[in-house]
Amino acid sequence: MNQEHSGSGDPAKSLELLWRRRPAPTRGPKPAQTVDGIVAVALQVADAEGLAAMSMRRVADELGVGAMTLYRYFPGKGELLDVMLDTVYGELPRRVVPGDWRAALDEVARENRELYLRHPWLLQVAINRPPLGPNVMAKYEWELTAVEGIGLTDLEMDATVALVNGYVHGAVRTAVEARQVIQRSGMTDKEWWLAHVPHLDQIGDLDKFPLSSRVGTAVGNEFDAPYDAEHAFEYGLERLLDGVSVLVGNRTAPEG
Amino acid sequence: MNQEHSGSGDPAKSLELLWRRRPAPTRGPKPAQTVDGIVAVALQVADAEGLAAMSMRRVADELGVGAMTLYRYFPGKGELLDVMLDTVYGELPRRVVPGDWRAALDEVARENRELYLRHPWLLQVAINRPPLGPNVMAKYEWELTAVEGIGLTDLEMDATVALVNGYVHGAVRTAVEARQVIQRSGMTDKEWWLAHVPHLDQIGDLDKFPLSSRVGTAVGNEFDAPYDAEHAFEYGLERLLDGVSVLVGNRTAPEG
DNA sequence: GGTCAACTGCGTACACTGTACGAAGAATAG
DNA sequence: CTATTCTTCGTACAGTGTACGCAGTTGACC
Numbered sequence: 366m367n368q369e370h371s372g373s374g375d376p377a378k379s380l381e382l383l384w385r386r387r388p389a390p391t392r393g394p395k396p397a398q399t400v401d402g403i404v405a406v407a408l409q410v411a412d413a414e415g416l417a418a419m420s421m422r423r424v425a426d427e428l429g430v431g432a433m434t435l436y437r438y439f440p441g442k443g444e445l446l447d448v449m450l451d452t453v454y455g456e457l458p459r460r461v462v463p464g465d466w467r468a469a470l471d472e473v474a475r476e477n478r479e480l481y482l483r484h485p486w487l488l489q490v491a492i493n494r495p496p497l498g499p500n501v502m503a504k505y506e507w508e509l510t511a512v513e514g515i516g517l518t519d520l521e522m523d524a525t526v527a528l529v530n531g532y533v534h535g536a537v538r539t540a541v542e543a544r545q546v547i548q549r550s551g552m553t554d555k556e557w558w559l560a561h562v563p564h565l566d567q568i569g570d571l572d573k574f575p576l577s578s579r580v581g582t583a584v585g586n587e588f589d590a591p592y593d594a595e596h597a598f599e600y601g602l603e604r605l606l607d608g609v610s611v612l613v614g615n616r617t618a619p620e621g
Numbered sequence: 622m623n624q625e626h627s628g629s630g631d632p633a634k635s636l637e638l639l640w641r642r643r644p645a646p647t648r649g650p651k652p653a654q655t656v657d658g659i660v661a662v663a664l665q666v667a668d669a670e671g672l673a674a675m676s677m678r679r680v681a682d683e684l685g686v687g688a689m690t691l692y693r694y695f696p697g698k699g700e701l702l703d704v705m706l707d708t709v710y711g712e713l714p715r716r717v718v719p720g721d722w723r724a725a726l727d728e729v730a731r732e733n734r735e736l737y738l739r740h741p742w743l744l745q746v747a748i749n750r751p752p753l754g755p756n757v758m759a760k761y762e763w764e765l766t767a768v769e770g771i772g773l774t775d776l777e778m779d780a781t782v783a784l785v786n787g788y789v790h791g792a793v794r795t796a797v798e799a800r801q802v803i804q805r806s807g808m809t810d811k812e813w814w815l816a817h818v819p820h821l822d823q824i825g826d827l828d829k830f831p832l833s834s835r836v837g838t839a840v841g842n843e844f845d846a847p848y849d850a851e852h853a854f855e856y857g858l859e860r861l862l863d864g865v866s867v868l869v870g871n872r873t874a875p876e877g
Numbered sequence: 878g879g880t881c882a883a884c885t886g887c888g889t890a891c892a893c894t895g896t897a898c899g900a901a902g903a904a905t906a907g
Numbered sequence: 908c909t910a911t912t913c914t915t916c917g918t919a920c921a922g923t924g925t926a927c928g929c930a931g932t933t934g935a936c937c
Contacts, residue, residue: 373806376817384824393884394932420923431887433925442924493798494810497817502830509832519839521856528857531795535787542749550629554750561753564636574758576765583775600777601784604864611863649913650903676894687916689896698895884933894923903914 371450371496372443382444383451383498398428400438404448408484411449416486421445446490451498453484459507466613467606469511473526474533474602481537488538492530516616525609532605540594555585627706627752628699638700639707639754654684656694660704664740667705672742702746707754709740715763722869723862725767729782730789730858737793744794748786772872781865788861796850811841 372379381387385400406427411419421442425432439445457480462472481487495501508526517525547553552560558581565571571578587593628635637643641656662683667675677698681688695701713736718728737743751757764782773781803809808816814837821827827834843849 377820380817380820380824386824390884392882392932392934394886396885421925422923425887433887433889434885436925437885437887491798491802493795493802494806494813497821497825499825502825502833505837506830506833509836513832519836520843523836523840524853524856525860527795527853528860531791531857532788535791539749539783539787542747546747546749550750557750561632561636564633565753568636568640568642569753569755569758574762576769577758577762580765580775580779581761584779587776597780597783600780601787604784604868605860606864607867608860608862608864612860646913648905648911650905650915652914677896678894681916689916690914692896693914878937880935880937882933882935885931886929888927888929890927891925892923894921896920898917898919900917901915904912906911907909 371447371491371494372439372441374440374444378440379444379447379496380498382439382448383496396437398430398434398438400448403428403435403438403445404452407445408449408452411486412484416489419486447496448498450487450490451496451500453480453487454498454500454504456480456483457500457504457507459503461507461510466512466515467610470525470529470606470609471602473508473511474529477530477533478537478598481533482541485537485541488534488541492534515613517613521612525612528609529605532601536594536598536601540598543594558585627703627747627750628695628697630696630700634696635700635703635752636754638695638704639752652693654686654690654694656704659684659691659694659701660708663701664705664708667742668740672745675742703752704754706743706746707752707756709736709743710754710756710760712736712739713756713760713763715759717763717766722768722771723866726781726785726862726865727858729764729767730785733786733789734793734854737789738797741793741797744790744797748790771869773869777868781868784865785861788857792850792854792857796854799850814838814841 382400387400403424407419407424410423410427421435422432424445425435428434435445439448457476460472460476462468505526508530509522512522512525543554550557562571638656643656659680663675663680666679666683677691678688680701681691684690691701695704713732716728716732718724761782764786765778768778768781799810806813818827
């Protein structure tokens with residue numbers, strides 16, 4: 366599936382929508398819907414059935430209105446997605462944990478992970494040039510505080526936050542895809558592998574890939590439970606923070 | 622956009638297609654097309670105009686045949702994507718570099734990066750349960766050799782390769798999206814930011830986000846050239862390999 | 878109170894998508 | 908020569924986002 370991208374209309378209109386600063390019109394019939402009401406329904410559909418199911422007609426049906434009615438409240442689907450994104454970002458607790466930068470970055474990673482797991486469709490919306498709504502701004506600010514005052518340059522701070530966010534995105538994406546592929550196919554990874562081995566053996570000389578066979582089998586035997594995603598996440602996060610720690614150590618104690 | 626997922630038909634048919642083991646039929650007219658010919662055209666379209674442009678009708682038009690003709694060669698679009706994926710994986714040089722595991726993992730990361738940059742649509746096809754074609758198998762085998770014999774368990778080997786691949790995927794995705802958003806909007810990130818600041822200032826109290834303002838401005842000033850993607854990639858890869866190095870160090874010298 | 882501008886709701890239409898179905902014709906086995 | 912198998916592909920269907928324009932409602936102003 367494709368990446369959904371957000372609205373590209375003029376900034377003023379978009380920000381008005383995100384910050385709910387649209388001046389109420391004086392004339393004409395009172396609108397029967399609200400931006401928040403539409404967003405709530407859209408979120409319900411996207412959370413329960415995925416972005417692919419969240420068509421404009423579907424959201425409109427759910428509200429009992431015609432499809433084109435939505436376009437009185439949002440210039441297009443992109444802007445609706447923008448507001449949805451900013452809305453769910455508001456669910457982040459944004460806890461400031463006591464301790465060092467590592468504990469803080471760990472918290473950032475975990476909260477983002479929770480959010481992605483709760484709203485998997487987030488994985489499919491582009492994060493470049495995010496809609497600058499109140500919650501998007503607050504999230505970025507909170508993430509930067511995790512790496513403030515530990516000797517990094519501004520550029521390194523941004524790169525580090527982006528690195529952690531990118532990691533979480535990838536890890537959750539893998540986990541969510543794994544969950545979905547099991548549902549869609551009705552097979553676990555192990556069953557899938559076992560269904561392919563006989564044909565592969567006959568067709569493609571499985572002996573030519575000894576490492577793959579060995580490691581693939583080990584992975585299949587060990588990891589067929591949903592806990593493997595948790596495990597992989599922890600493993601990767603440890604590696605990543607270890608890596609950041611090398612950089613931070615160099616900065617705080619410059620003379621190695 | 623949504624993630625495209627691959628064919629879910631029976632393994633035998635899929636593997637037959639991937640390894641080109643379809644028995645030639647004895648009766649009936651000779652097919653005018655070939656699997657490879659169709660894949661070549663599909664790749665051309667996907668590389669040049671993205672997955673969204675690569676519809677079945679479009680590929681068929683390009684070949685001068687009817688759309689349904691393609692379904693004589695592939696059960697569905699998913700299987701066509703499977704063969705495309707395995708085909709471009711064949712472009713990997715799969716160099717085995719002299720030196721330690723770090724040099725080898727570095728090479729893995731860089732070759733994958735090159736591949737993603739050359740075929741950005743790869744970022745949009747699901748990588749869970751990849752089509753087990755010859756090149757997919759060879760790629761995995763080659764990646765595992767990079768971390769073989771350095772004291773990691775089979776599970777850690779797989780996790781490490783997945784970690785590096787996941788990182789590259791995320792980093793290139795960000796870079797490619799950045800490139801595309803500049804093309805689509807005709808604005809650099811800096812121009813985009815400067816177009817929003819006045820409205821944000823008026824609407825949303827920019828002073829409430831001091832770190833974001835400071836770091837955002839620094840990033841905007843410094844990174845408006847395409848080289849920032851290169852920079853971010855190097856930075857993240859360093860951190861990641863540093864993290865792996867901590868683990869490998871512990872394994873090879875168990876008593877810390 | 879009447880008029881007009883502004884506004885809401887929304888039906889219809891258009892150009893797309895993947896692909897199921899089945900008809901028409903070609904090539905070969907018997 | 909016939910029957911079978913195979914290829915090509917037109918048509919159709921249920922979707923998608925959204926441009927356009929019409930009908931009806933509301934409030935501001937004279």
